[in-house]
Amino acid sequence: xxxxxxxxxxxxxxxxxxxxxxxxxxxxxxxxxxxxxxxxxxxxxxxxxxxxxxxxxxxxxxxxxxxxxxxxxxxxxxxxxxxxxxxxxxxxxxxxxxxxxxxxxxxxxxxxxxxxxxxxxxxxxxxxxxxxxxxxxxxxxxxxxxxxxxxxxxxxxxxxxxxxxxxxxxxxxxxxxxxxxxxxxxxxxxxxxxxxxxxxxxxxxxxxxxxxxxxxxxxxxxxxxxxxxxxxxxxxxxxxxxxxxxxxxxxxxxxxxxxxxxxxxxxxxxxxxxxxx
Amino acid sequence: xxxxxxxxxxxxxxxxxxxxxxxxxxxxxxxxxxxxxxxxxxxxxxxxxxxxxxxxxxxxxxxxxxxxxxxxxxxxxxxxxxxxxxxxxxxxxxxxxxxxxxxxxxxxxxxxxxxxxxxxxxxxxxxxxxxxxxxxxxxxxxxxxxxxxxxxxxxxxxxxxxxxxxxxxxxxxxxxxxxxxxxxxxxxxxxxxxxxxxxxxxxxxxxxxxxxxxxxxxxxxxxxxxxxxxxxxxxxxxxxxxxxxxxxxxxxxxxxxxxxxxxxxxxxxxxxxxxxxxxxxxxxxxxxxxxxxxxxxxxxxxxxxxxxxxxxxxxxxxxxxxxxxxxxxxxxxxxxxxxxxxxxxxxxxxxxxxxxxxxxxxxxxxxxxxxxxxxxxxxxxxxxxxxxxxxxxxxxxxxxxxxxxxxxxxxxxxxxxxxxxxx
Numbered sequence: 001x002x003x004x005x006x007x008x009x010x011x012x013x014x015x016x017x018x019x020x021x022x023x024x025x026x027x028x029x030x031x032x033x034x035x036x037x038x039x040x041x042x043x044x045x046x047x048x049x050x051x052x053x054x055x056x057x058x059x060x061x062x063x064x065x066x067x068x069x070x071x072x073x074x075x076x077x078x079x080x081x082x083x084x085x086x087x088x089x090x091x092x093x094x095x096x097x098x099x100x101x102x103x104x105x106x107x108x109x110x111x112x113x114x115x116x117x118x119x120x121x122x123x124x125x126x127x128x129x130x131x132x133x134x135x136x137x138x139x140x141x142x143x144x145x146x147x148x149x150x151x152x153x154x155x156x157x158x159x160x161x162x163x164x165x166x167x168x169x170x171x172x173x174x175x176x177x178x179x180x181x182x183x184x185x186x187x188x189x190x191x192x193x194x195x196x197x198x199x200x201x202x203x204x205x206x207x208x209x210x211x212x213x214x215x216x217x218x219x220x221x222x223x224x225x226x227x228x229x230x231x232x233x234x235x236x237x238x239x240x241x242x243x244x245x246x247x248x249x250x251x252x253x254x255x256x257x258x259x260x261x262x263x264x265x266x267x268x269x270x271x272x273x274x275x276x277x
Numbered sequence: 278x279x280x281x282x283x284x285x286x287x288x289x290x291x292x293x294x295x296x297x298x299x300x301x302x303x304x305x306x307x308x309x310x311x312x313x314x315x316x317x318x319x320x321x322x323x324x325x326x327x328x329x330x331x332x333x334x335x336x337x338x339x340x341x342x343x344x345x346x347x348x349x350x351x352x353x354x355x356x357x358x359x360x361x362x363x364x365x366x367x368x369x370x371x372x373x374x375x376x377x378x379x380x381x382x383x384x385x386x387x388x389x390x391x392x393x394x395x396x397x398x399x400x401x402x403x404x405x406x407x408x409x410x411x412x413x414x415x416x417x418x419x420x421x422x423x424x425x426x427x428x429x430x431x432x433x434x435x436x437x438x439x440x441x442x443x444x445x446x447x448x449x450x451x452x453x454x455x456x457x458x459x460x461x462x463x464x465x466x467x468x469x470x471x472x473x474x475x476x477x478x479x480x481x482x483x484x485x486x487x488x489x490x491x492x493x494x495x496x497x498x499x500x501x502x503x504x505x506x507x508x509x510x511x512x513x514x515x516x517x518x519x520x521x522x523x524x525x526x527x528x529x530x531x532x533x534x535x536x537x538x539x540x541x542x543x544x545x546x547x548x549x550x551x552x553x554x555x556x557x558x559x560x561x562x563x564x565x566x567x568x569x570x571x572x573x574x575x576x577x578x579x580x581x582x583x584x585x586x587x588x589x590x591x592x593x594x595x596x597x598x599x600x601x602x603x604x605x606x607x608x609x610x611x612x613x614x615x616x617x618x619x620x621x622x623x624x625x626x627x628x629x630x631x632x633x634x635x636x637x638x639x640x641x642x643x644x645x646x647x648x649x650x651x652x653x654x655x656x657x658x659x660x661x662x663x664x665x666x667x668x669x670x671x672x673x674x675x676x677x678x679x680x681x682x683x684x685x686x687x688x689x690x691x692x693x694x695x696x697x698x699x700x
Contacts, residue, residue, distance in 0.1 A: 030364070030390040030661075116528035117540065134474070134530035136679045222476045223530045224679025239361060241665040242386070 024249040030242045041249035051250060053225055054233040055257065061140065061229060062208035065147040066201060072148065073155035073200070078185070081163045092160065099153040107217025110146050133219055136226040143218060143227050147208070155200045162196030163189070198269045205265065209258045230254045319348040320375040320598045320605060323362070325588060326353040329424055329554065329624035330378055334609065337617065341608050347601045356380075367392040372595040375602040379420060381411035381587045382663050385500050388414040389661035394592040394599060395419060396606075404610060407654050408627045412589040414500055414660070419591055421606040424554065425625040426586025428485045428578065429650040431541055431549040431556065431643075435572040436464070444576055448489060448516055451548075451579040455524045458547055471537040471546040474521045474530040479674030480657055480667045481584045482550070487513040488655040489580020500660030505696050510689035514677045518685070521678055530678065544568030550578060552586050553647050554625050558640065575643035577650040585654035587625065619644075662699050669695050 024041055026034040045051050076095065080088045098106070113119045114133050122130040132142040166189065174188045190197075212231035215221055221228035221236075234254070238247035324331035331353040338349040352374070354362055360383060366373050367387070379387065387393045398418040401409050405425055412420035432444060440461070445451035455469035472482065484495065492509040496502050521529045526540055538556040541549040543566055549556075553575065560569050577583050590606035592599050608614060610627050618624035619637040625647070631637050632648040641647075658666035673692040682688035 030386055032390065111531075115531075115536070117526065117536070129527045131527045131530065134528055136681075219531065220476050222675050222679065223474075224676040224681045226679060236668065239364075240668045242364075243665070 020248050021252065023245055024252050026245045028244040034245065037245060041246045042253070044246065045249055045253060050225065050228075050233060051230075054228050054230045055254065057140065057225070057227065058209060058211070058229045058231075058258075059261070061144060061147070061211065061227075062205060065144045065151070065208050066205050068144065068148045069152045069155050069204060070197070070201060072152045073159050076152070076156045077159040077163055080160065092157070095153045095156055097153075098150045101150065103150070103213030104217050106146065106150055107214050111218055114142065134223055136223050139219055139223060139226045143215060146218070147211070147214060150214075151204060151207075155204055158196060158200040158203075159193065162193040165196075166192055194269075194273045198266070198273065201269065202262065202266060206258075206262055209262070230258075318346050318601065319350065320601045321350045321352065321373065322376040322378070322590075322602075322605065323352050323354055323359070323374045324378045325359060326355045328622045329618060330588065333614075333618035333622040333624055336621070337608070337614055341605060345601075345604060345608075347604065349605055363387070363392075367593060367595070370595050372593070372597055374593060375596040375598040376590050376606055377593055378423060378588055379412075379591050381426075381585070381589065382657060382659055382667055384412045384419055384589070384591075385414045385658075385660035385663045387591070388417070388419045392593060393419045394594050394596070396421065396592065396603060400607065401610070403612075403629070404627050405629060405651060407585060407651050408587055411585060411587050411656065411659065412591070420589030421591075421603075421610050422587060422589050422627040423606075423609055423624075424588045425627050425651055426552050426554055426588075427625075427647065427650045427654045428481050428550060428552055428584040428586065429647070430576050430578050431551060431560070431573055432576065433547045433569065433572055434574050436467070436547045439463075445579045448486065448579050452516070452519070455520070455548075459524065464547075467544070468526050468540075468546045469524040470520050470548050470550065471532070471540040472517070472521050472525045472529055472550060473532050473534065473537055474525070474675070474678060475533040476671050476675040478533065479517075479671035481552070481586075482517050483510075483513055483670050483674050484584040484655060484657045485550070485578050485582055486516050486580070488582035489578055490516075491580075494655065495658055495666075496656070496660055500663075502658060502660070502662070502666055502696055502699060505689070505693040507686070507689045507693050510692060511685040514674060514685040514688055517674060518678045541573075542567050542569055553643075553650070554586075554623065558623060561640070561642070573643075575646040575650065577653050581653050582655045583650050583653065585651075585656055587627075665699055666696060669699070 023034065025037060025039070027037045027040070028034040080091055101109075111133065113121050116122050116128050116131045116134075121132075122128050132138045170192070171184075171188065174184055179188060210231060211229050212235065215227045215229050215232050216235070219227045221232040230250070234247050234250045237243050237250060322334065324334055331351055334349070334351045338351065342348055359378070359380070363377055363379070363383075367390070384393075388395075395417040396419065398409070398413070401418065401421060404422055408422035408425040409418070412418060412422065436458070437444065440454075440457060442454055442457070445454050458464055458467060458469045487509055488494075490509050490512055492506050492513070493503055495505075525532075526545060528536070534552070534555050537549060537551060538559050540546050542556070542559050542562075560567065560573060563570070590609060592602045592606070596602055612628055612630060615624075615626050615628045615631045616634045616637055619626045619631050619634070620640045623641065626632055626637065626644070629648070632644050638644050657663075658670075660666075669692065673688055673695070676682065677685060677688040682691070
């Protein structure tokens, strides 16, 4: 009974994966049959400084953005949980607006907002020499801030749901025992919501490591290579230089590296969760 | 009784499921609306979504049909999606389009891969030689020019008059003039240039300045890359960096086609290196924000060389209406259509006679100067590896300006080495 479904899944997932692995060992030119290249694509990649710089940019972007988003999401969730409980639904609705926008729209809009000549932000600050996206030292930081603006609501919603699920009896008991403020948060609230936090971090981190839309529409990976993520680099190899074998080799190695990083992080967080419980 | 009703319901459910599956399968098997009809008097054209391309075509298709009986369906596609759409369509052999609007730099790539049909060059007499040559590869012609393009300089004639200066003949004179403009307090903070620093414009800037400094052609007659002259390339990169960082307004490093013309129109800069098609009719508008109407002209870039641009109409090899497609491509380059689209849609003319047409000049007063610039235009990489080579120059130019290299010499050496590796 299950055999047709298994065969279909194997074909849908397995066939593209095996084809990709085979293509990574070939040189594929536009309009020509691919030729066998052995390990050439991989040796070329491991000698390519742009591959390493793109990976580095991706890791810095992903970990910085997720950290900022996590801190902000927790602050917002706690604020609505305690102080602004009455306005919770309204604020939740407002906070989720950035998350609903397409990354393409976000990139284009922020590019306009930050333009030194006609953008609102340099005008509001009063400095039309301020070129955050055109300066290598500030372009990546700006991209991280924009990503945090868009995706903090995502973490906020998950963490809010976790906080809503906390048992009132446990909280009351803790308060009766004298736990208040930071102590209540550190010893009761946070440990109890750690599984939810881990899920939120994992979802967001895996997404951030694959980021393409935002840098592509905001900076095209520039200025220089300062905002070139591995996804942008791989796109350039595949569709501008049409070096598809090399692009697939990059994608395979990048996927393995990023998966290893994500799984290691998950392991660390699980160990922390066990320690706390 | 209940069992009969139950069995009836099951059978009805099975029938509904079968109908649904059949509908899905039939929808999947049906051809898309973009597919051409084999052997009929209808052709499908993929056109860049820009006034001088798709809009120009749509204004003439009725006349074309009246004269030939051929129905033309124009699909408008944004430039950013054009190349990817063509590549996926060609690779699949779908035959969706009979005529495709291609950027000149794709000619060699597509022709070498066997995606384009060669056409008879003899039928293109009367067209600008520099425009026709953009679509030739290894001695064969692969497209009819649709729009000419050249990287030149829009400049403020009143500013030069005020300074008692002449238009710079070479880049040394241009840099001296830029320093004078920057230092002159009466020009109220006007910047000398509005250069496009966006990564995708690196090659246009590089090719124009490199050739203007005496650099040799980037490729030989077989469309293979020539070795790069490192010292000229280094000087080129330095000039681009200085002009972007010191002599252009803030934001120049990320500026593209749409960002720089308004800077010139609002009077913030004295010189605008740009493709002639970029400003559209902006500089001729009657508005309070237009500071340049009647006070500007156009000339070849200092050094005399400008990066040639343009678009052409090519016939894919999988087209099923090649003859009709060819007729429409030639019609789009006919004298009457060339004038009409130049006057009404801002198209860069492809016929020599259009440059002296009164209605075309009324819409674009710098047309005569544009013709001079086109005659001195220089080709970038247009061979089979054009995409890779142009991207290398874009990348290294942008990286040098962003400070990724310790010196222009180091950047030029690495760029030359990378170009030499491309086979």
